[in-house]
């Protein structure tokens with residue numbers, strides 16, 4: 001794959017580059033030599049990625065840094081917790097850290113969101129670099145500075161906006177990604193299709209019929225997705241307006257993740273179901289969108305979903321912890337048309353129940369509580 005570097009300009013002072021391509025990690029040492037002292041780097045890494053790719057990451061760290069503190073994070077959504085945050089902070093402060101010591105976050109969205117918040121909160125902020133290793137983390141979570149932990153009351157309720165100094169999305173890591181993780185990451189690509197670039201639906205549908213593995217066509221989709229995300233976060237870094245469109249399907253999806261129990265459903269599975277619900281809602285408000293667009297992908301998600309919550313009232317309660325809630329009113333991201341998202345203050349709970357009922361039925365779930 002050809003290498004590319006996409007600049008993210010958060011403001012005049014705050015700019016960073018997302019470097020994407022096969023073996024792009026190799027430029028990491030020269031990037032560091034222009035920015036940081038060579039004394040030490042902190043590496044926060046997903047433990048499975050450590051086993052699979054630790055040597056590659058170690059090699060590029062050792063090329064510049066004299067010392068490294070390696071901290072492995074157990075794989076899975078449950079690691080986005082205050083407990084994991086505390087144990088990383090204890091190790092980092094115990095080992096000794098200065099304001100200029102960089103932290104490299106290696107892994108998927110879980111270790112990235114956790115490590116990002118650790119970097120944001122250590123000494124009020126130490127330099128952060130993302131090295132995403134899942135499709136989802138490359139196209140979405142490593143870009144734009146959202147960091148976060150889950151809480152029993154809701155998803156990502158603890159966190160900060162904290163931008164990295166750079167992102168190194170090395171597609172070589174994707175060689176070992178399991179199919180179910182491709183499917184998870186694909187949901188965020190389909191989100192970009194829905195809110196910005198409907199032609200991506202057909203492009204991804206074509207690829208998802210075959211094996212999901214890195215290649216030139218996926219590389220192009222990854223770069224396009226990164227461009228869409230950077231465009232949006234550049235215009236609205238702190239989610240005062242249009243950044244909320246990146247939350248399409250998420251008010252529903254986060255409720256599914258919480259009610260199922262964090263980690264029972266992957267983020268991408270939940271967002272996929274959430275996008276069906278949001279599309280149904282949009283259509284029933286008279287907008288010319290139809291969830292038939294998601295139909296080619298449904299079997300992939302149906303196959304991997306093990307358990308889907310069935311209690312619609314619990315799901316609606318969970319939606320109320322969404323961070324976009326304003327004046328006690330849910331703010332749903334809906335579609336006026338494909339590629340045209342907008343915010344809809346939702347007061348119609350019977351339509352919400354209907355949207356959930358329709359969506360759960362797509363996954364053959366027996367609903368147990370429905371007013």
Ligand SMILES: NC(=O)c1ccc[n+]([C@@H]2O[C@H](COP(=O)([O-])OP(=O)(O)OC[C@H]3O[C@@H](n4cnc5c(N)ncnc54)[C@H](O)[C@@H]3O)[C@@H](O)[C@H]2O)c1
Nearest residue numbers: 048075108109110111133134136140141146173176177267
């Ligand atoms: N900050 C943001 O803007 C943002 C955006 C989207 C999603 N998220 C968050 O991201 C998380 C989901 O991220 P995810 O889907 O990457 O999950 P994840 O980090 O749990 O990774 C998924 C699985 O893939 C494994 N893995 C990672 N890299 C691998 C590789 N190269 N080869 C083989 N296995 C590998 C991990 O060990 C894990 O088991 C959720 O918590 C979600 O809320 C955040």
Ligand SMILES: O=C(O)C(=O)C[C@@H](O)[C@H](O)[C@H](O)COP(=O)(O)O
Nearest residue numbers: 140144146155156243246247250323
């Ligand atoms: O970057 C954003 O903004 C997003 O909303 C991207 C989402 O895919 C991501 O899941 C994000 O973490 C959700 O944000 P939240 O603010 O609803 O927790």
Ligand SMILES: [Zn+2]
Nearest residue numbers: 188250267271
């Ligand atoms: Zn998401």
